[in-house]
Amino acid sequence: MRYGEIIHRCFRCGYCKFTSDYADFNCPSYRKYMFDTYAPGGRLWLIRAWLDGEITTSQRFQEILFSCATCANCVEHCPFGFSADLVNIFIAAREQMVNSGIVPPAVRDYLKNIYISGNPYKEPTSARGSWADGTPIETYHGQDFLFYVGCVGSYDERGKRIAASVGRLLVLAGVSIGILGHREICDGNEVQVLGESGLFQFLAEQNIALFKELGVQKIVTLDPHAFNAFVKGYPGLGGDFEIYHYTQLLAPLIQSRRIRLAGYNARITYHDSCYLGRHGGEYAAPRAILQCIPGIELLEMEQSGENALCCGAGGGNFFTDILGGGEDSPSRIRVRQAVNTGARILAVSCPQCAKMLEDASKAEEVDDRLEIMDVAEIVLRALS
Amino acid sequence: MHDLTTSLSEIVGHRYVATTPEECYFYARDPGLMPAHEPDYVVVPKTVKQVQEIVRLAVKENVPIVPMGAGMTLTGLTIPLRGGIVIDLKRMNRILAVNEKARYVIVEGGTSHGVLKAFLERHYPRLRHSIPDAPPTSTVAANVMIHGQGRLSQQYGFNSDMVAGLEVVLASGDICKIGSCALSPEWFSRGAPLPDLSGLFLGWFGATGIITKMALKLYPGKKMRDVEIFVTDSEDFIPDIIYELTHTEMVEDINIFAQPLPMLFKDNHHVVIYLTGDTDEELEFKRKMIFDALEGFIQRKDGGFMSLAAGIQHTLLEMPQRSASTFADVTKGGGFEYSGPIIVVDKYPHCARKLAELASRYDLAYNATARIIGRGHCMMFAFSFTFNRADSDMMDRARHALSEASEFVLSVGGVFWKPTVYEQRMILEKMHPQTRSLMQMIKANLDPTGILNPGNWEIT
Numbered sequence: 001m002r003y004g005e006i007i008h009r010c011f012r013c014g015y016c017k018f019t020s021d022y023a024d025f026n027c028p029s030y031r032k033y034m035f036d037t038y039a040p041g042g043r044l045w046l047i048r049a050w051l052d053g054e055i056t057t058s059q060r061f062q063e064i065l066f067s068c069a070t071c072a073n074c075v076e077h078c079p080f081g082f083s084a085d086l087v088n089i090f091i092a093a094r095e096q097m098v099n100s101g102i103v104p105p106a107v108r109d110y111l112k113n114i115y116i117s118g119n120p121y122k123e124p125t126s127a128r129g130s131w132a133d134g135t136p137i138e139t140y141h142g143q144d145f146l147f148y149v150g151c152v153g154s155y156d157e158r159g160k161r162i163a164a165s166v167g168r169l170l171v172l173a174g175v176s177i178g179i180l181g182h183r184e185i186c187d188g189n190e191v192q193v194l195g196e197s198g199l200f201q202f203l204a205e206q207n208i209a210l211f212k213e214l215g216v217q218k219i220v221t222l223d224p225h226a227f228n229a230f231v232k233g234y235p236g237l238g239g240d241f242e243i244y245h246y247t248q249l250l251a252p253l254i255q256s257r258r259i260r261l262a263g264y265n266a267r268i269t270y271h272d273s274c275y276l277g278r279h280g281g282e283y284a285a286p287r288a289i290l291q292c293i294p295g296i297e298l299l300e301m302e303q304s305g306e307n308a309l310c311c312g313a314g315g316g317n318f319f320t321d322i323l324g325g326g327e328d329s330p331s332r333i334r335v336r337q338a339v340n341t342g343a344r345i346l347a348v349s350c351p352q353c354a355k356m357l358e359d360a361s362k363a364e365e366v367d368d369r370l371e372i373m374d375v376a377e378i379v380l381r382a383l384s
Numbered sequence: 385m386h387d388l389t390t391s392l393s394e395i396v397g398h399r400y401v402a403t404t405p406e407e408c409y410f411y412a413r414d415p416g417l418m419p420a421h422e423p424d425y426v427v428v429p430k431t432v433k434q435v436q437e438i439v440r441l442a443v444k445e446n447v448p449i450v451p452m453g454a455g456m457t458l459t460g461l462t463i464p465l466r467g468g469i470v471i472d473l474k475r476m477n478r479i480l481a482v483n484e485k486a487r488y489v490i491v492e493g494g495t496s497h498g499v500l501k502a503f504l505e506r507h508y509p510r511l512r513h514s515i516p517d518a519p520p521t522s523t524v525a526a527n528v529m530i531h532g533q534g535r536l537s538q539q540y541g542f543n544s545d546m547v548a549g550l551e552v553v554l555a556s557g558d559i560c561k562i563g564s565c566a567l568s569p570e571w572f573s574r575g576a577p578l579p580d581l582s583g584l585f586l587g588w589f590g591a592t593g594i595i596t597k598m599a600l601k602l603y604p605g606k607k608m609r610d611v612e613i614f615v616t617d618s619e620d621f622i623p624d625i626i627y628e629l630t631h632t633e634m635v636e637d638i639n640i641f642a643q644p645l646p647m648l649f650k651d652n653h654h655v656v657i658y659l660t661g662d663t664d665e666e667l668e669f670k671r672k673m674i675f676d677a678l679e680g681f682i683q684r685k686d687g688g689f690m691s692l693a694a695g696i697q698h699t700l701l702e703m704p705q706r707s708a709s710t711f712a713d714v715t716k717g718g719g720f721e722y723s724g725p726i727i728v729v730d731k732y733p734h735c736a737r738k739l740a741e742l743a744s745r746y747d748l749a750y751n752a753t754a755r756i757i758g759r760g761h762c763m764m765f766a767f768s769f770t771f772n773r774a775d776s777d778m779m780d781r782a783r784h785a786l787s788e789a790s791e792f793v794l795s796v797g798g799v800f801w802k803p804t805v806y807e808q809r810m811i812l813e814k815m816h817p818q819t820r821s822l823m824q825m826i827k828a829n830l831d832p833t834g835i836l837n838p839g840n841w842e843i844t
Contacts (some may be wrong), residue, residue: 008773009718011415013709014454014521022498022520023506034428034475035402036455037410049409060404079706080713326399 002092006082007048012041016074016086019307026303027074028310028330029067029323037064040074040086047093057102065093066104067322069330070193071274071310087193090315094195103195106320111196114186114203120319121155129181131160137167140178145170145244146216147177148230150223151186152318152351158358159351163222166246166376170220172383173253177220183210189229189275194316201237204229208239218242220249224276224350225314231280245276247349247375251285254292254379263294264382269301269343270375271334271357272308273350286349286375293382299341309334311360313352324356331360338370345371347378388445392427392469395437400428400475411452411462411470415712416721417771417783418460418804423450423470430475432551432559432596435493439594440557442469448838451590453494453523457530458721459804461589465839471594473523479503480597486572487511487602488548493525493595500524501703504605512536512605514543517708525595530802531587533755533764535658535703536603538630538637541758544586547574551597552585555831560593571599584826589802590837592830606660608667609636611700614655614678616687619736623729625655625687628677630760634670636660640754642736644743645714653736653752654690656700714749717772721782722753723789723807724766725798729756735765738792743769746781764801767793805839812843 017027017039025031030039037046043064049055074086097103098111113120119128129139131154140146147170153163170177188203211219219241221227230243253259268290276282283305290298303309312330317323323330335357338346346361348354351374358372373381392401402408403425412422424447429435442449448468455462464470473494480490489511491500497513498520504511514534516527527534528544540546549563549571562581563574574582585593614625622640629635637658644650657674661667681687692700699707712720727735736752743750746769753766767789771782790800790807794814800807812820824843830836 006716009713009716011709011712011718011720013415013456013519013712015519015706015709018498018520019502021502021505022496023502024499034400035407035410035426035472037402037406042410045410045413046406055405055409058405060406064406079710081710082713 001051001096003085003089004051006085007044007051007089009080009082010041010044011080012045013079014039014041016040016078018077019303020077021307023302026307026309028069028071028312031309031330031333032323032326032328033067038067040078043068043090047089050093057097057100059104062097062102062104063322065090065097066107066194066315066320067317068315069274069310069312069317069323070315072278073310076278076306091193091195095197098195104320104322106322107194107316110316110319111191111194111199114191115199118186119151119155121151123155126182128154128184129179131163132167132179132181135164135167136171138178139181140214140216142215143178144176145218145220146211146214147179148187148219148221148226149179149184150221150226152355153222154184156351156355158355162351162354162374162376165374165380166222169250169259169376169379170246173250173259175249175253180210185210187226187229188233189225190316190319192229192233193314200233204234204237204239208234208237211239211241216241218244220244220246222246222351224273224280225352228275228279245280245282245285245349247276247285247289248282250376250379251288254289259379259383261293261379261382264378265295266345267297267299267343268345268347268378269299269338269341270304270347271301271311271338271353272305273348273353274308274310274314276349277308278306286347289375289379290347293379299343301337301341303337309337311353311356313356318352318356329360331356332364335360335364335366335370339366344369345373345378347373347375349375388441388447389425391441392425392438395441396427396429396434402426411472412464414455414458414460414463415719416458416460417779417786418463421463421465422467423464424467425469426472427469428472428475432553435471435553435594435596436557436559438469438471439553439555442835443555443557443833446833446835448835450837451594453526454496454519454521456518456522457802459802461530461802461840465805468835473525476596482508482511483570483572484508484511486570488571488599489513489602490549490571490597490599491524492597493523495524496521497524497527497704504602510605511602513600513602514540514546515703516543517704519709520704524600525598528586528598529589529595533757535637538635538756538759540601540603546601547582547586547598548572548601549574549599550582550585550595552593553596554593555833555836559596563599565599584830589840591827591841592836607662608664609658609660609701610667610671611692611697612657612659612671612674613690613692614657614687615652615690616655616681617652618686619653619733621681621686622653622655622732625678625681626729626756626760629655629657629674630756632673632677633759634659634673638756640732640752642752643750645749711751711768711770714770715772715778717770717774717778719773719779720768720770721786722766722768723786723793724764724801725793726757726762726801727765727793727796727798729760729763731796731798732763732765734796735767735793738789739767742767742785742788746785748778748782748785808841
């Protein structure tokens with residue numbers, strides 16, 4: 001297995017489970033299950049036992065491995081020299097499991113749907129760009145930026161509304177963007193983190209070829225997960241493009257007043273997406289946008305920035321739902337953390353986070369006092 | 385077995401009961417070198433009532449139970465030597481009350497040092513507790529259960545000396561309160577002016593009861609903290625250096641480290657001196673007193689103060705020190721264990737020489753770490769060996785070296801801290817017979833069916 005030479009080096013000290021100030025456990029799967037086996041150290045020790053034949057590919061071990069949200073809290077807080085590879089090790093173990101053909105049914109179904117339908121929803125490719133109908137967003141024909149939306153923004157009802165908001169806002173700001181519509185292909189980020197490296201390579205190569213054929217040089221993504229795939233996974237396969245998350249484009253435009261805001265009176269707290277924050281290193285841009293809106297009071301949750309608790313969508317869990325359900329699910333804990341700030345709006349910059357947290361706010365029965373909004377939706381509200 | 389699983393599920397909920405090979409594998413081990421032994425069940429209770437019901441069930445079914453915090457002793461004290469139920473207490477992690485003026489906190493039995501530290505920093509910045517250098521996931525209750533030490537042990541003794549009250553679930557399943565809390569709503573004393581019954585539980589590793597709540601004394605948290613290192617190239621000077629330093633009463637904590645790598649460290653003994661203050665003037669005054677106390681050593685060219693680079697200063701001021709954990713990866717192998725005897729400070733030179741000899745003979749990377757306890761009444765001296773988990777030969781060598789260290793420690797009058805079951809047997813063999821009988825009597829009365837962490841403190 002890749003990284004096989006380092007998995008024995010975990011001391012299982014548990015720093016990986018915490019925030020940097022140790023105020024709380026911050027590993028989403030550990031928060032839910034509370035057995036050490038579901039924490040990064042436990043996973044590492046079990047992967048080693050599994051490779052040594054001391055445990056089998058049981059349903060429990062599959063759950064332990066695939067409940068990891070790949071949120072990189074462990075990467076951030078593990079004190080050892082190999083910390084940067086922790087998530088990569090878990091993905092490598094998943095690859096090994098995928099290659100053996102034994103994975104949880106939800107993982108198998110997700111990968112199969114991508115393979116057959118090109119998206120996890122089994123929706124027709126022709127419908128991929130329908131979210132843009134009625135918007136001023138054009139198909140890509142050489143504009144400055146390719147606006148890459150991804151599967152959630154293309155097919156999920158909540159994701160589609162966010163995609164349209166972001167697209168409208170970029171057009172309004174005078175950014176030259178175009179979408180691929182029915183020609184868009186899954187970016188493969190979740191395919192890769194779920195361990196199907198062959199399918200990821202296939203998708204990435206298809207995307208890279210299409211981008212090059214169309215002359216794309218700069219890409220702005222809706223979804224931080226796609227942002228991650230393009231930044232981290234594509235260059236090794238020949239896909240060197242200039243990549244932005246949409247908040248990175250919007251922030252300077254708003255700061256330089258190219259988008260004029262009337263104001264919006266609201267107490268808002270911001271949830272960092274793991275793939276924009278810990279994976280992408282971008283914590284400032286979404287906050288800069290919110291702070292530019294007159295009338296907004298930005299309140300930070302106790303766990304924020306590099307210490308933000310994952311909503312539980314990462315690592316493919318948005319689709320497989322292995323980590324969801326129950327009052328100890330990370331999304332519900334995160335909603336409670338947001339409520340504790342006194343904010344009325346929980347802002348996000350990821351359609352997966354939006355969907356997870358919206359469902360969680362309903363489960364927590366606080367949806368009447370905590371609205372889940374994408375940063376772009378808040379900006380649009382401030383315009384009007 | 386199925387019936388017990390069902391019963392446990394009825395107590396804590398099925399999600400928090402595991403009999404699966406994965407949990408049995410993991411909870412059979414700790415990061416040290418003791419042999420694995422699998423539990424039959426792992427449970428993660430949330431309430432004291434659940435712990436009581438688990439204990440009653442275990443007694444009824446005659447199944448062993450092993451309470452566990454973070455399982456970080458390295459000496460196998462939470463390895464279920466006879467199988468049975470491991471009770472992982474980490475869901476019981478609430479901080480229940482703080483009496484700011486009386487300077488104590490009441491926590492649940494699974495509350496971690498990290499969580500307590502963060503809580504105090506956020507809500508009571510003028511209060512602090514004696515945090516050990518164990519990882520922050522280590523629990524307050526488990527740490528006092530093993531007579532751990534921390535940042536304030538130089539001033540106030542073992543962390544267990546700072547206990548101000550206990551709530552314990554006995555083998556009967558009943559709750560017993562120890563200290564002022566037995567008759568008062570306040571948890572300010574674990575014994576005095578009553579008979580101090582805390583000794584029935586502290587140091588017993590859960591073999592006499594399970595701590596479900598405890599009060600811990602808190603101390604003034606100063607605004608500033610600094611560190612100095614005094615270096616000497618002779619271990620023989622250490623006892624006198626410590627005597628002079630502790631006489632000043634100006635020092636927060638004193639640690640000593642010696643290790644062969646990096647090369648500049650070789651043959652040197654680093655006395656790490658921590659000081660705190662609320663103002664620059666206070667800190668400067670203390671620093672002057674400390675420098676004056678060691679002036680004679682400097683004049684005789686027996687040692688000197690090191691100038692500290694920002695990096696090392698930051699490392700040393702961390703609480704807990706991450707470097708205490710990352711020592712495990714010196715050989716790129718993820719493991720270390722230490723025999724950490726409590727000795728009188730005079731024995732430092734003997735132990736330092738023995739450690740270097742053992743490391744050389746067994747070809748092991750090593751580190752000597754010592755912490756002064758109670759102004760020099762004694763010290764913890766760690767014979768630490770790092771090992772590679774993927775190298776069974778190196779692990780065997782480390783086991784042999786630790787075993788020899790243990791024998792040596794007893795020969796120089798030391799007492800094991802958090803002893804392995806092997807070291808417990810050595811202690812009991814050497815112990816005064818009436819003391820052993822008293823321990824036997826206590827154990828027999830508090831755990832008549834022998835289900836509480838069996839194998840530990842077992843007197844036959």
